[in-house]
Amino acid sequence: MKLKAQPYDIEVGRYEVIINTVDAEELGIHAGDRVQVKNRDTLTAVVETTDGIVTPGRLGVYREAWEALKAVPDEIVDVLPASRPKSISFIKKKMDREKLTNDEMHDIIADIVEGNITEVELTAFVTASYMHGMDNDEIEWMTRAMVKTGDQISFDTHPIMDHHSIGGVPGNKISLCIVPIIAASGLLIPKTSSRAITGAGGSADLMEILAPVSFNADEIKKMTTQVGGCLVWGGATNIAPADDRIINVEYPLSIDPKSQLLASVMAKKFAVGADTMVLDIPMGNQTKIPTIQEGRKMARDFMELGDRLGMKIECAISYGGNPIGRAIGGGLEVKEALVMLESFTGPRSLLEKTINISGMMLEMGGMAQKNEGAKMAQELVKSGKALEKFKEIIEIQGGDPKITSEDVPVGDKVATVLSPKDGYVLDIFNKSLVQVCRIAGAPHDKGAGILIHKKKGEYVKKGDGLFTIYAEKEWKLDSAIKESLRNPIMFVEGMILERVQVV
Ligand SMILES: O=P(O)(O)OC[C@H]1O[C@H](OP(=O)(O)O)[C@H](O)[C@@H]1O
Numbered sequence: 176m177k178l179k180a181q182p183y184d185i186e187v188g189r190y191e192v193i194i195n196t197v198d199a200e201e202l203g204i205h206a207g208d209r210v211q212v213k214n215r216d217t218l219t220a221v222v223e224t225t226d227g228i229v230t231p232g233r234l235g236v237y238r239e240a241w242e243a244l245k246a247v248p249d250e251i252v253d254v255l256p257a258s259r260p261k262s263i264s265f266i267k268k269k270m271d272r273e274k275l276t277n278d279e280m281h282d283i284i285a286d287i288v289e290g291n292i293t294e295v296e297l298t299a300f301v302t303a304s305y306m307h308g309m310d311n312d313e314i315e316w317m318t319r320a321m322v323k324t325g326d327q328i329s330f331d332t333h334p335i336m337d338h339h340s341i342g343g344v345p346g347n348k349i350s351l352c353i354v355p356i357i358a359a360s361g362l363l364i365p366k367t368s369s370r371a372i373t374g375a376g377g378s379a380d381l382m383e384i385l386a387p388v389s390f391n392a393d394e395i396k397k398m399t400t401q402v403g404g405c406l407v408w409g410g411a412t413n414i415a416p417a418d419d420r421i422i423n424v425e426y427p428l429s430i431d432p433k434s435q436l437l438a439s440v441m442a443k444k445f446a447v448g449a450d451t452m453v454l455d456i457p458m459g460n461q462t463k464i465p466t467i468q469e470g471r472k473m474a475r476d477f478m479e480l481g482d483r484l485g486m487k488i489e490c491a492i493s494y495g496g497n498p499i500g501r502a503i504g505g506g507l508e509v510k511e512a513l514v515m516l517e518s519f520t521g522p523r524s525l526l527e528k529t530i531n532i533s534g535m536m537l538e539m540g541g542m543a544q545k546n547e548g549a550k551m552a553q554e555l556v557k558s559g560k561a562l563e564k565f566k567e568i569i570e571i572q573g574g575d576p577k578i579t580s581e582d583v584p585v586g587d588k589v590a591t592v593l594s595p596k597d598g599y600v601l602d603i604f605n606k607s608l609v610q611v612c613r614i615a616g617a618p619h620d621k622g623a624g625i626l627i628h629k630k631k632g633e634y635v636k637k638g639d640g641l642f643t644i645y646a647e648k649e650w651k652l653d654s655a656i657k658e659s660l661r662n663p664i665m666f667v668e669g670m671i672l673e674r675v676q677v678v
């Protein structure tokens with residue numbers, strides 16, 4: 176069918192066109208199908224249909240396809256139904272619980288990177304993986320495909336250190352402290368992070384408050400060589416580019432299938448040339464890993480994948496049943512991390528976790544003797560060397576090295592939720608906590624989040640502040656308060672939880 180092309184200068188991340196429903200019917204296609212568009216060039220694009228925006232006889236062409244076709248407005252192009260990429264049938268195979276081959280996995284990942292797969296199809300892949308899982312071969316193939324379809328860095332010196340957390344525990348700002356500690360010891364650490372997946376702020380979201388986080392592979396290598404480390408957003412680089420596309424469909428569902436999680440983390444680490452790493456596996460109620468047995472299984476899976484990729488990995492199964500520190504979300508977390516580096520003060524959970532994981536890394540990297548790593552990490556913070564290093568990292572990434580914890584802005588719309596009774600904080604519900612932070616605006620609004628005043632086990636009197644919600648917008652604060660009342664984030668009770676009696 177001949178149609179008159181008109182540009183829609185909107186970036187959609189793949190080749191996509193809009194066709195009037197009258198023409199779509201004539202072509203026998205529906206929204207989500209593909210068409211071949213031909214002028215001097217030929218490309219396959221995903222179809223959107225409309226009753227109005229594009230009139231019959233015309234073809235709306237989004238930016239990427241327009242540029243690839245080098246079309247001119249009102250040019251006549253040929254439009255024909257096209258078949259779906261083969262990888263859709265491989266996704267279907269996973270939905271049917273079958274094992275994929277190396278080539279099939281590679282095709283899926285390559286199509287994700289090239290934008291040949293729609294969100295619906297990608298969501299089906301992620302959901303099928305969530306429900307049916309993958310075996311170790313498939314996970315290795317997916318990891319390798321994610322690395323191969325992007326840029327890679329290789330360093331001339333070794334070891335190249337890395338640290339990563341599987342996430343799932345609120346307030347886990349430890350990377351902001353670990354990266355400078357390791358770099359201050361003289362080791363190299365080119366740290367890539369993702370943005371929030373199931374949480375209220377990923378390490379990339381947090382670092383972005385202090386400095387830009389979008390860099391390419393060459394820049395990451397250069398910054399690491401110059402100051403020893405960096406903390407950048409994996410999604411901005413062309414490093415394992417499939418990862419961020421997959422995370423984009425995981426985020427709204429708040430799911431992180433184990434197979435994708437393993438590949439997501441390890442592809443980023445492998446691609447930056449890391450060879451020695453510690454993996455943090457937060458374990459506990461309402462985390463990604465509810466029991467120690469599952470934590471050990473996850474650790475074994477990571478170590479096996481590390482073996483297959485030739486990387487030395489140790490895992491720290493950490494306590495995740497409660498938030499790390501007292502600050503959750505954007506600026507609040509960055510402040511807490513900076514205070515830790517400035518004065519080695521702050522919540523014990525943050526100090527202990529940071530120091531112990533850093534210690535493991537210093538031992539693995541050959542900087543400290545066995546069992547001496549934590550002490551060395553502590554000295555690097557107490558001497559101010561880690562803070563100084565963090566400032567160098569902030570500066571090289573283009574931020575202001577003079578920033579202090581006091582300067583980090585937080586939302587000025589605040590509300591403190593009070594305890595309704597005397598008692599003990601018997602539980603804090605991670606998922607409800609994250610939900611309230613997200614409604615308050617996190618991770619997008621950097622000033623949004625929650626500061627916890629009372630943690631699990633602490634005694635409270637009626638009227639004591641339990642936590643404070645921060646937001647940048649009044650209406651978001653109101654919604655967050657309502658959510659925290661509908662779906663409490665803390666459970667306060669006395670020693671008698673309930674009286675059960677004969678009625
Ligand atoms: O949003 P949830 O699922 O909690 O976790 C995602 C976070 O976990 C990892 O942390 P890090 O980069 O190792 O510090 C990721 O990079 C990301 O920042």
Ligand SMILES: Nc1ccnc(=O)[nH]1
Binds near residue numbers: 342368372
């Ligand atoms: N799926 C993931 C979990 C944690 N970190 C990541 O980078 N990816």
